[in-house]
Amino acid sequence: MLTQLRLSGFRNLADARLDLPAEGVALVGANAQGKTNLLEAIYYLEIFRSFRGTRDSRIIRFGEDVFRVEGHLEHGADRQVIAAAYQRSGSLKKVTVEGVEPATLGAAIGGVGAVLFTPEDVRIVSDGPEERRRFLDIMLSLNLPGYLEALQKYRQALSQRNAVLRDGGEAAAVRAWDALLARLGGEISHRRVRWVEERGSEFRSVFSEASGGEEATVSYQPGSVDEPPPGEAGSEAWGDAMAEKLDRQFESDRRRGTTQSGPHRDELRMHLTGSGGSDASSEPRDLRHFGSGGQRRTAALTLRILEARTVAERRGRPPLLLLDDLFAELDADRSRRVVELLDRTAAGQVILTAPKQSDLHFRADRLVRWNIHDGRVDRGPSPNPETP
Amino acid sequence: MSVIDEVTRELSRLPGIGPRTATRLVYHLMREPGERSRRLSAAIRELADRIHPCPRCGTYTELELCRICADRARDRTTLCVVESAFEVHSIEKTGEFRGLFHVLGGRLSPLDGIGPDELNVASLLERIGEPDAEIAEIILATNPSVEGEATAVYLEGVLRPLGVRVTRLARGLPMGSDLEYVDGSTLAEALSGRREM
Numbered sequence: 266m267l268t269q270l271r272l273s274g275f276r277n278l279a280d281a282r283l284d285l286p287a288e289g290v291a292l293v294g295a296n297a298q299g300k301t302n303l304l305e306a307i308y309y310l311e312i313f314r315s316f317r318g319t320r321d322s323r324i325i326r327f328g329e330d331v332f333r334v335e336g337h338l339e340h341g342a343d344r345q346v347i348a349a350a351y352q353r354s355g356s357l358k359k360v361t362v363e364g365v366e367p368a369t370l371g372a373a374i375g376g377v378g379a380v381l382f383t384p385e386d387v388r389i390v391s392d393g394p395e396e397r398r399r400f401l402d403i404m405l406s407l408n409l410p411g412y413l414e415a416l417q418k419y420r421q422a423l424s425q426r427n428a429v430l431r432d433g434g435e436a437a438a439v440r441a442w443d444a445l446l447a448r449l450g451g452e453i454s455h456r457r458v459r460w461v462e463e464r465g466s467e468f469r470s471v472f473s474e475a476s477g478g479e480e481a482t483v484s485y486q487p488g489s490v491d492e493p494p495p496g497e498a499g500s501e502a503w504g505d506a507m508a509e510k511l512d513r514q515f516e517s518d519r520r521r522g523t524t525q526s527g528p529h530r531d532e533l534r535m536h537l538t539g540s541g542g543s544d545a546s547s548e549p550r551d552l553r554h555f556g557s558g559g560q561r562r563t564a565a566l567t568l569r570i571l572e573a574r575t576v577a578e579r580r581g582r583p584p585l586l587l588l589d590d591l592f593a594e595l596d597a598d599r600s601r602r603v604v605e606l607l608d609r610t611a612a613g614q615v616i617l618t619a620p621k622q623s624d625l626h627f628r629a630d631r632l633v634r635w636n637i638h639d640g641r642v643d644r645g646p647s648p649n650p651e652t653p
Numbered sequence: 654m655s656v657i658d659e660v661t662r663e664l665s666r667l668p669g670i671g672p673r674t675a676t677r678l679v680y681h682l683m684r685e686p687g688e689r690s691r692r693l694s695a696a697i698r699e700l701a702d703r704i705h706p707c708p709r710c711g712t713y714t715e716l717e718l719c720r721i722c723a724d725r726a727r728d729r730t731t732l733c734v735v736e737s738a739f740e741v742h743s744i745e746k747t748g749e750f751r752g753l754f755h756v757l758g759g760r761l762s763p764l765d766g767i768g769p770d771e772l773n774v775a776s777l778l779e780r781i782g783e784p785d786a787e788i789a790e791i792i793l794a795t796n797p798s799v800e801g802e803a804t805a806v807y808l809e810g811v812l813r814p815l816g817v818r819v820t821r822l823a824r825g826l827p828m829g830s831d832l833e834y835v836d837g838s839t840l841a842e843a844l845s846g847r848r849e850m
Contacts, residue, residue: 410837411837411841422799422803425761425763425764425800425803432763432768434768437807438763438768440806441803441807444806
């Protein structure tokens, strides 16, 4: 639970010290007043960069040299202060957990335990496969120990191998990277596959509930191996399978000057099934290409709900839900069903934003309402007028 | 450019020394008696004039052949391959190794334009192929980084066909560390590399 947030120099937000209620808050404000910036500041403490992909130097408020975000967290008797700051002059970034700088940023990510829902999430479904891999990579990095390290090493080994291939280096100088690539790539693919398999049936049920009875499935299509090892196989079997494929494509890789197989070619696929809608056939249809706007949005939301459940199970406590204008694009029926799902998924703290009071569909009666205007948060009345 | 600026600039090129530290060092030297600076500068000059890589193993020496290569009492059947001369120093300090060394002068990093030809690999193969060579085991002591691992894999590929035994440094828990504070991947590595007691 986030009990206090301290901000300075962060985008358009006024320097502030905000005490957050245990239930959470509803942030109401017109566009461009700073609602999303506030969520960005909180999520910065989770991944130590902007979820919008903004460079640190661009987050600093105009005319300032430093931004700083500090979050006070409380989980039962456990208290923790996570802080992050960036200084333009000297390009200095400093992250501390309880006042101590972690050995690597990777060691400190995931400290807040937040899950962020934004209108941009639909791109996970509608954009190219790299968006879906990015979703899996961030989610697994935050929740599985060792995943981020394997991913970073894999990327490093991959760019080294591609550099030899580009330069037309000797075969042995290319093969030098294969063992590492296969071991790390196998580990990554295996962990992604496991997550998709473990959550596959939940994906079906959550999607069906959110959409009001429509059917969709999720599956993982590895580009790292020709034949996926059996379900119970460990990461070593995946590594072996990947080594085989690297070996088989070796000459082709050298001709093309790039590594053509590996988890960087994997794909998370979502399909509409069943015969719902006007299409009478029951052939599975790729959601990315054949889903309606509402179906894609629902699929993205479903992935986020599964992420929230993963966080809850991994950390043994409900995640902090950050809901950015969640209901903007959903019709009233979908909104109502999503609210029910969210309520069951996470009984924890919620920070949600909406442009108008009437758009607050979720826990509107229980959440304290804050108005945000021109970067200033105005702590409004408590939701129960009778309490003094 | 003033002498102060010049020395500051040269010092700040050294690893681990930024402009601020360099400035502090320069002001420190100026406060000291001039004799100290002259001694330091003479010693650094000697380093440049007299030290050269050993023609056999590549470690630094002021002799024709380095102290280790020249020592007839060393075990000539074991050869330890390291990335840099600094690691020779580290391993020598342990006093546990009685064999010979071979310094690669780096590690594979195609992104930086470093391939096998940029490393002292040819001279390593020559050493093994010499008619009076007694090398029976080669210990690959490259770093456990992505590039160090790839370098070891590469060397294993070229050495194995020669019929020598090729071994790799063990990885695992650092001595004197507490399990609680060891990072996850090191612990995982130590678990998978556990041995019978």
